[in-house]
Amino acid sequence: MTALFEVKNLTIDIPVPSGMLHAVRGISFEAMRGETLCIVGESGCGKSLTSLAMMDLLPTTAIRNAEKMTFQGQDMRSFSEHQMSDIRGSQMGMIFQEPMTSLNPSYSIGDQLTEMLIRHKNASRAEARERAIYLLEKVGITAAASRLNQYPHQLSGGLRQRVMIAMMLMCDPALIIADEPTTALDVTIQAQILLLLAELQKEFDMGLILITHDLGVVARVADRVAVMYAGEIVEAGTAEEIFNRPTHPYTQGLLDCIPIPGKTARGAKLGAIPGIVPSLVGVIEGCSFRERCKYASDACAKPGIELVPVSGIVEEHVTHDYRCVLSADQCVENLAGNA
Amino acid sequence: MLIYSLKRFGVAILVTFAVSVITFVLLHASGDPAMAMAGEGATQEDIEYVREHFGFNRPMLVQYIDWFVRALQGDFGISIYLKIPVAEVIAAKAPITAILGASALTFALLISIPLGVLAAMKPNTIFDRIALTIAVIGQAMPTFWFALLMMIFFGITLRILPVSGNTTWQHFVMPSIALGYYAMPAIMRLTRAGMIEVLSSDYIRTARAKGLRPRTVLFKHALRNAIIPVVSLSAVQLGFMLGGSIIIETIFSLKGLGNLAWQSIQRSDFDVMQALVLSIAMFYILLTYLADLLNAFLDPRIRVS
Numbered sequence: 052m053t054a055l056f057e058v059k060n061l062t063i064d065i066p067v068p069s070g071m072l073h074a075v076r077g078i079s080f081e082a083m084r085g086e087t088l089c090i091v092g093e094s095g096c097g098k099s100l101t102s103l104a105m106m107d108l109l110p111t112t113a114i115r116n117a118e119k120m121t122f123q124g125q126d127m128r129s130f131s132e133h134q135m136s137d138i139r140g141s142q143m144g145m146i147f148q149e150p151m152t153s154l155n156p157s158y159s160i161g162d163q164l165t166e167m168l169i170r171h172k173n174a175s176r177a178e179a180r181e182r183a184i185y186l187l188e189k190v191g192i193t194a195a196a197s198r199l200n201q202y203p204h205q206l207s208g209g210l211r212q213r214v215m216i217a218m219m220l221m222c223d224p225a226l227i228i229a230d231e232p233t234t235a236l237d238v239t240i241q242a243q244i245l246l247l248l249a250e251l252q253k254e255f256d257m258g259l260i261l262i263t264h265d266l267g268v269v270a271r272v273a274d275r276v277a278v279m280y281a282g283e284i285v286e287a288g289t290a291e292e293i294f295n296r297p298t299h300p301y302t303q304g305l306l307d308c309i310p311i312p313g314k315t316a317r318g319a320k321l322g323a324i325p326g327i328v329p330s331l332v333g334v335i336e337g338c339s340f341r342e343r344c345k346y347a348s349d350a351c352a353k354p355g356i357e358l359v360p361v362s363g364i365v366e367e368h369v370t371h372d373y374r375c376v377l378s379a380d381q382c383v384e385n386l387a388g389n390a
Numbered sequence: 391m392l393i394y395s396l397k398r399f400g401v402a403i404l405v406t407f408a409v410s411v412i413t414f415v416l417l418h419a420s421g422d423p424a425m426a427m428a429g430e431g432a433t434q435e436d437i438e439y440v441r442e443h444f445g446f447n448r449p450m451l452v453q454y455i456d457w458f459v460r461a462l463q464g465d466f467g468i469s470i471y472l473k474i475p476v477a478e479v480i481a482a483k484a485p486i487t488a489i490l491g492a493s494a495l496t497f498a499l500l501i502s503i504p505l506g507v508l509a510a511m512k513p514n515t516i517f518d519r520i521a522l523t524i525a526v527i528g529q530a531m532p533t534f535w536f537a538l539l540m541m542i543f544f545g546i547t548l549r550i551l552p553v554s555g556n557t558t559w560q561h562f563v564m565p566s567i568a569l570g571y572y573a574m575p576a577i578m579r580l581t582r583a584g585m586i587e588v589l590s591s592d593y594i595r596t597a598r599a600k601g602l603r604p605r606t607v608l609f610k611h612a613l614r615n616a617i618i619p620v621v622s623l624s625a626v627q628l629g630f631m632l633g634g635s636i637i638i639e640t641i642f643s644l645k646g647l648g649n650l651a652w653q654s655i656q657r658s659d660f661d662v663m664q665a666l667v668l669s670i671a672m673f674y675i676l677l678t679y680l681a682d683l684l685n686a687f688l689d690p691r692i693r694v695s
Contacts, residue, residue, distance in 0.1 A: 152591065
């Protein structure tokens with residue numbers, strides 16, 4: 052299976068007064084059709100910038116570089132703004148973190164939905180309207196036809212996010228990037244929206260890149276997971292592998308932070324990762340997580356710690372890579388010793 | 391929308407009434423109208439006669455009600471200098487001022503909105519600096535001085551535009567520019583600030599993520615939102631321009647309301663002054679009302695509750 056989207060060694064640098072901020076430091080991943088890839092990590096690790104880089108929507112000051120960046124086999128690095136705008140929305144959709152402010156307050160829902168189809172597919176107003184109603188119903192909005200005449204301020208956050216999802220589906224894209232689509236929503240709505248996304252991904256056979264810091268969500272919808280820390284991928288693999296055999300100490304720490312029904316005792320303390328994310332200004336030598344890692348040794352300060360496969364995987368389609376000086380077995384043992 | 395416009399209309403009526411009271415009181419506080427009307431060298435008997443004849447000896451409240459009731463019927467009294475009804479005088483002069491105001495505002499908007507958009511699209515570049523310079527000059531330079539400079543250059547040196555009168559459209563070019571230039575900087579700065587804010591908003595990012603063409607993003611999605619505060623400001627600026635037209639009309643000898651106001655003040659023509667202030671205020675109130683309606687049309691958050 053060829054990748055829908057593939058990026059190799061992506062870096063995003065942002066000049067700041069104190070030097071160069073290396074927000075994303077050489078990450079590689081691919082997204083497949085019909086598959087959900089979750090990119091996980093805490094705030095400020097470069098997840099959102101990565102997603103904006105894919106759409107070529109980075110702030111003008113940010114500098115994007117990549118060894119390889121392809122979408123459906125085409126090299127995206129050479130695309131002009133005009134070519135990019137043809138792809139955006141029509142083949143690649145993006146759902147943002149802030150449903151409250153992501154819709155234009157001056158135009159009706161119908162206008163904002165239909166203009167996409169009119170722009171990309173030369174559809175007539177009536178056709179676009181029909182598709183908008185169909186998709187609004189698909190994303191679980193009742194009285195869809197009458198909603199078209201409503202304005203964003205008349206809708207709740209959850210509804211607005213549903214409208215955003217419907218909007219991005221208008222042109223039947225091959226890939227949807229959802230950047231923390233539920234962060235700004237009510238807890239009760241969060242699960243609904245995520246399950247809806249996962250459902251739609253299957254129904255329309257799209258690739259879905261879901262960016263989140265909520266591991267509970269990841270466990271439910273991900274096919275593959277990439278864990279980011281300080282602008283790098285520290286662990287990546289199929290979802291089952293990551294959850295069953297978390298190898299990198301950071302992934303282990305993240306998983307330790309969420310309670311597991313039946314396993315976590317009532318009143319027991321949840322894990323926490325001490326310390327804060329290191330400053331990304333300037334070069335980080337060695338492992339970026341070593342300051343916060345309880346297994347850190349002198350070896351961690353040496354540069355050139357690569358992302359390597361976890362040994363002993365023989366099954367087809369199962370992948371699992373990690374970035375640590377310790378052997379995978381040692382990492383897993385560490386975790387067992389802790390529990 | 392209907393309720394909103396009715397509410398605004400109610401407010402407009404109340405403001406008009408308040409303005410009429412304030413004008414009346416201020417004018418009567420500015421000096422004894424009887425003494426002014428009797429003129430210099432009038433005897434005490436003459437003044438008393440005028441006071442009696444025009445009813446200035448009655449209580450202020452009675453005078454106001456009398457004036458107000460007649461004003462409601464369109465009777466603003468008779469100009470003591472021109473000896474014709476005030477309403478007629480104003481009706482004759484109003485079109486000139488209206489043309490001047492409209493063309494000055496058009497000039498200001500045509501220059502300031504594109505400049506503001508351009509400055510916002512390329513902040514801190516040479517375009518932005520040029521726009522800023524134009525704005526600073528406009529704000530710092532007194533209108534009358536700018537008007538005189540233009541008269542010297544276009545009227546006397548180049549001889550391409552007439553310097554006084556109001557018979558052809560060419561007569562309105564310089565006054566409109568002089569008056570409009572004064573309003574331009576504020577509108578431009580507001581457009582620029584609004585556009586910069588809107589361009590960095592989440593919904594513009596959405597519009598780009600939808601793959602819309604850059605001009606659709608800029609004009610349909612950004613400008614529509616950035617222009618909303620500009621509408622209100624334009625109404626206010628036009629109000630200022632009506633005030634400024636007193637100077638501009640005098641400089642260019644345009645026989646409009648501004649010119650009439652200036653002459654009436656010199657002639658102590660009370661009824662004319664009173665009616666002028668009220669009609670300029672009403673014009674301003676009408677503009678604000680129209681701006682409110684336009685805003686409601688542009689912004690569904692006002693229109694649809």
